[in-house]
Amino acid sequence: MKKINSLIIALPALSLLVSSCGKGSDSKFEGYTRAENGLHYKFFNHTEGGATPKIGDFLLLNYQFKLQSKDSVLMDSKANSSDGSGYAEINLQRSTFSGSLEDGIMMLSKGDSASFIISADSFFLKTMGMNELPKFVNKGDFLQANMKVGEIMTKDVVDARRQKQMEERQVKMQELASQEQPALDKYLADNKITTKANESGLILIMQKKGTGPSPKKGDMVEVNYVGMLLDGTVFDTSIESVAKEKNTFNPQRPYEPIKFPLGQGQVIPGWDEGLALLNKGAKAKFIIPSKIGYGENAAGPIPPFSTLVFEVELVNFSAGPPPQPQGQVQPK
Numbered sequence: 575m576k577k578i579n580s581l582i583i584a585l586p587a588l589s590l591l592v593s594s595c596g597k598g599s600d601s602k603f604e605g606y607t608r609a610e611n612g613l614h615y616k617f618f619n620h621t622e623g624g625a626t627p628k629i630g631d632f633l634l635l636n637y638q639f640k641l642q643s644k645d646s647v648l649m650d651s652k653a654n655s656s657d658g659s660g661y662a663e664i665n666l667q668r669s670t671f672s673g674s675l676e677d678g679i680m681m682l683s684k685g686d687s688a689s690f691i692i693s694a695d696s697f698f699l700k701t702m703g704m705n706e707l708p709k710f711v712n713k714g715d716f717l718q719a720n721m722k723v724g725e726i727m728t729k730d731v732v733d734a735r736r737q738k739q740m741e742e743r744q745v746k747m748q749e750l751a752s753q754e755q756p757a758l759d760k761y762l763a764d765n766k767i768t769t770k771a772n773e774s775g776l777i778l779i780m781q782k783k784g785t786g787p788s789p790k791k792g793d794m795v796e797v798n799y800v801g802m803l804l805d806g807t808v809f810d811t812s813i814e815s816v817a818k819e820k821n822t823f824n825p826q827r828p829y830e831p832i833k834f835p836l837g838q839g840q841v842i843p844g845w846d847e848g849l850a851l852l853n854k855g856a857k858a859k860f861i862i863p864s865k866i867g868y869g870e871n872a873a874g875p876i877p878p879f880s881t882l883v884f885e886v887e888l889v890n891f892s893a894g895p896p897p898q899p900q901g902q903v904q905p906k
Contacts, residue, residue, distance in 0.1 A: 606691060618688060625683050632731075635724065663732075676701075687720075687723070774844070784857075800813060800816050836850060855888065
């Protein structure tokens, strides 16, 4: 499975070629035509004289790959489709071998669809640059690729589109950032919270005092928690009853205190700071602004620039492993 997944990731980097397939002849594969360069092709829809892509162009391509002798799909463009359309963006570069898949794509224009059969050996070893064939491929196997071209775009068009998307994202991020503080102010006012924020912005409201000392950096902590947006939406919890009540229950995950070393960057900074102020058995509410949370990044159901509310319980903690001794620097 790891090899198949790596192919899915690598496919958008396929190098594609400008080449002439030459005069066709009968293929050993029923319904296909064999080009002089060895490519086997069959059109489902083809526009005679349509504009075909050039080196450097970008294509929106819908594809499915499977071994010609088997029905199971190895790769599908749905896995690389950023908008859910099933089309992945492919940059058109140069070919990797004669009779390659790239040769076939150069026969297609916008709206065309076709099926190509190529050497699996050459595809995996040359196009994909693998050192050896995947275990599910035998020497001499053929690969079948069904493809449809959704769009052909020049590099200039794609660059302009990406620049526009970047500018639009920057505007959106600025808008979201400007909304965070007013939303937090309203939340504090609505809930009559007057606790002052720490220098970092963390607001810690103690709900139940614990006993003993507080954990220090490197200690292994065990924490129960409920994570919420300011509107009360629960996006995650370690408590099964809460997950069921809030309709977020996932039978595939365990519901138990999470364990991690404090101050090692395994959780958001607001958690590391807040938990270091608790002691065993303490319960508290953390109000964590995005600058010590997820910042401008979305995290699943958490939008960018979100102030988060966590109800946490420090169930237990224990001393972490002793720090590893640093090796001495040898004089040169």
